[in-house]
Amino acid sequence: MELQVKTLDGKDAGSVSVSDEVFGLEPRADILARMVRYQQMKRMSGTHKTKTRAEITGTTKKYLRQKGSGGARHGNKKVPQFRGGGRAFGPVVRDHAIALPKKVRALALKHALSSKLKNESLIILDDVKADAPKTAAVSAQVKGLGIENALFIAGQEVDSNFAKAARNIVGIDVLPVQGINVLDVLRRDTLVLTKAAVDALEERFK
Numbered sequence: 001m002e003l004q005v006k007t008l009d010g011k012d013a014g015s016v017s018v019s020d021e022v023f024g025l026e027p028r029a030d031i032l033a034r035m036v037r038y039q040q041m042k043r044m045s046g047t048h049k050t051k052t053r054a055e056i057t058g059t060t061k062k063y064l065r066q067k068g069s070g071g072a073r074h075g076n077k078k079v080p081q082f083r084g085g086g087r088a089f090g091p092v093v094r095d096h097a098i099a100l101p102k103k104v105r106a107l108a109l110k111h112a113l114s115s116k117l118k119n120e121s122l123i124i125l126d127d128v129k130a131d132a133p134k135t136a137a138v139s140a141q142v143k144g145l146g147i148e149n150a151l152f153i154a155g156q157e158v159d160s161n162f163a164k165a166a167r168n169i170v171g172i173d174v175l176p177v178q179g180i181n182v183l184d185v186l187r188r189d190t191l192v193l194t195k196a197a198v199d200a201l202e203e204r205f206k
Contacts, residue, residue, distance in 0.1 A: 035108035053086030155196030
């Protein structure tokens with residue numbers, strides 16, 4: 001299919017042909033949900049930790065006599081029921097990542113791209129470059145395109161001036177095409193791709 005291409009100033013810059021196998025799928029919420037969960041679980045640090053009774057410093061001496069005190073027959077103050085004791089079944093350092101087949105991950109990205117096109121939230125630009133790292137100038141260009149919340153995907157390299165200016169704009173993210181992912185695509189209202197990014201994605205899914 002043919003998609004219109006614009007410049008960063010909002011002028012017409014021709015068109016680009018995209019594959020229906022990448023941008024023309026019927027989005028499936030279940031596949032997107034699996035991928036989002038996969039990414040979120042993989043991001044979790046898993047550094048939470050509590051001490052068990054084996055790791056607590058404390059006496060193991062029987063601190064009450066067997067009979068006559070009215071207390072239970074405890075022989076260790078490190079047990080979970082006492083204040084300062086170890087925790088039973090507490091969190092431990094672990095990896096939260098879950099498995100997801102590589103083909104499903106690739107398919108999820110296709111569905112994310114297709115969902116943006118179907119919702120008319122996809123914009124193709126010829127390039128994203130700035131003459132100077134000036135936030136005001138880039139912000140004016142972005143607003144001129146009618147964008148308030150978007151993810152910009154550049155080519156193999158992001159123009160440093162544009163990246164520095166855009167990082168000060170609330171609701172705008174900029175990534176190279178290698179960093180495109182389902183979670184970041186879905187969390188922004190609009191997806192902005194350069195022609196170089198489109199070509200790279202088409203080549204990636206061949």
